[in-house]
Amino acid sequence: MNKLATDFSWQKFSDTAELDQALATQLAQELRRDLERRDAACLALSGGGTPKGMFHLLSQQALPWQRVSLTLVDERWVPREHADSNEAMLRSNLLQNAASDAHFIGLKTAHAQAAEGVEEAASRIAQIARPFTAVVLGMGSDGHCASWFPGAENLAQLLDPNRSELVAATQPPKAPHARMTLSLSAVLASQQIIIHITGTEKKAVLEEAISKNYPIAAVLQQRQTPVSIWWAPND
Ligand code: 6PG
Secondary structure, X not given: OOOOHHHOEEEXXXXXXXXXXXXXXXXXXXXHHHHHHOOOEEEEEOOOOOXXXXXXXXXXXXXXXXXXXXXXXXXXXXXXOOOOOHHHHHXXXXXXXXXXXXXXXXXXXXXXXXXXXXXXXXXXXXXXXXXEOEEEEOOOOOOOEOOEOOOOOOHHHHOOOOOOOOXXXXXXXXXXXXXXEEOHHHHHOEOOEEEEEEOHHHHXXXXXXXXXXXXOHHHHOOOOOOEEEEXXXXX
16 A cells, blocks of 8 residues: 555644644643543653653643553663653653653663563553553654664564564664664554654655655554644744
8 A cells, every 4th residue: 555645634834833732732632532531541652852842832731640641652772861861851841740740651671781671661561551542753864763763673573563562672773772662563552643743854754755665654554543744844
């Protein structure tokens, strides 16, 4: 199925400030809706730099955060206080204000190597109320999302929708740090997937993702979980 970028719901905004506010509002609304139907809700969120502004705005949204779990789609295998830690970024930008009542479930364990921490990380994710309310994916300019990097030795395993593993360790060929990442099958166990990107370069990468068979194409080509793309040009 060679779907085109035009097959997807693109939410386009004039700048990142408008995008961040709209996405924070949307995620809060999805959490409230989900919590009307079940006792607990959960977001699985990406790290990196793109979501920081949206996280700050989401943290201010009024909702029963004590019934919400927050987890990460992937983590760099660095100490939790390290500048590159996704957990540190999420804690300082989202686990604040009203959202400080949420439950954070991280992927970083005390193990020296990511591969040694897989079992513990998987057991943490397995205890979360799924399907996720939403999964938010960023994307790199190489077409990776989560820590599904082109050329990674176990990329095929990560993207095999029939495999049951929830998480896996992986070593990006170029990007720094070993990673712990949700698998495709874990990401698809969500009510929806939101791709959150900014800039004309990433828009072009996403538009050619399927033809270039970038890792994010695995999300675009599946039919199990609805996907929307939220984008603004860089300011
Ligand atoms: C990570 C993220 C990763 C991120 C992209 C985009 O750990 O880096 O989870 O998948 O979403 O690399 O990162 P930027 O938002 O910083 O461009």
